[in-house]
Amino acid sequence: MDAFSPSQVAVVRVGMDLSGSQWGNNLAAAPEYFLKNGLRSFLLKKFGNRYRELVVDAAPSSQQREGQEVQHLDDILRVSRDVQWLTRQLFMEGAFVILLGGEQTADLGLVAGAATSGTHPRHHRRRISLSSLDGHLDCHFAGDSITNHVHGQVRAADCGYGQRDLVNFHGGTPTRRVVPRVKGENIVIVGTNEANVKFFSGLETTCDPSLRGLRARTNEQEIANAKAWGIKTFPMHEIQKGNSNGEYLASSTAAWQNRFQVVLNQILCQTRGHVVLCDLDHLHEDVAPGVAMRNPEGMSLEQSLWTMRTIARQASHELMGVAIVEGDPAHDIDKKTARVTVELMSALTSQMR
Secondary structure (H helix, E strand, C coil): CCCECCCEEEEEEECCCCCHHHHCCCHHHHHHHHHHHHHHHHHHHHHHHHEEEEECCCCCCCCCCCCCCCCCHHHHHHHHHHHHHHHHHHHHCCEEEEEEECCHHHHHHHHHHHHCCCCCCCCCCCCCEEEEECCCCCCCCHHHCCCCCCHHHHHHHHCCCCCHHHHHCCCCCCCCCCCCCCCHHHEEEECCCCCCHHHHHHHHCCCCCCHHHHHHHHHHHHHHHHHHHCCEEECHHHHCCECCCCCECHHHHHHHHHHHHHHHHHHHHCCCCEEEEEEHHHECCCCCCCECCCCCCCECHHHHHHHHHHHHHHHHHHEEEEEEECECHHHCCCCHHHHHHHHHHHHHCCCEC
């Protein structure tokens, strides 16, 4: 495959952190933290004068409407629209876009920007596909959320389900037919802990114990939603099959890798444009401690890098952009997560020049 040469590489900084005061996080500082600890120098060295940085104001407003189905909905919609219109223009100029969050809600605008960057003179629609590396499916609705935050609803909204404003902010209206930003059949999610309650132990210690049953039921509903919408998933119990000592089995590893390559090729063949969504909590907590919610059952660095290189190789000229979200400098140890972020970007851009 020939190397892909984007017209420019644009980093869009979206330091959104609407729940930091509640959970003790500092996600708003993540974009600059990653850039100053290796990412900026790597990108400048690789892309030279094609590299640029832009900022979207993601500071929360001082007032929120009462009775909102989703917390901070007005702020999320404002930032998502700003990100959409900025990235849409960048995509139409042939740029490769790197969105640095902030919390995961920042990637709603990136997906919308890609989905509306087509060349049709009237609707500008583009049939895109997504690869998501994430410890969660993010396919539930506001009604079954513990916190009522949008974090776990982003893929549902992208597929056209859930809170109507989140579904339609990219150009639809309440009176028009919902047009999903991406079809579920064109989404693949890798690294989910959908069957593992231990991943949520950190959250459960901060919540009423009675909510644990709700979390389990929500997981079951998310799995059912993803299946119904045609989303392809690679959960950790499939990726990380091993013996009683926790060692990986080469045969099982090869099996999931082979299936991933087949699935990725299928969705790439029926779409025009591919976006990667990287929630850093898909990584094991020893690899990436600097995240909003550490993952004791996450992917190894080798597994994640292999996934990124495979996407880079197979998507190549169809690769439009990537979102790196849920990094938290307040929880990082010896800049581990910052260094891992550079390695992930190096793998994803390995086919670019």
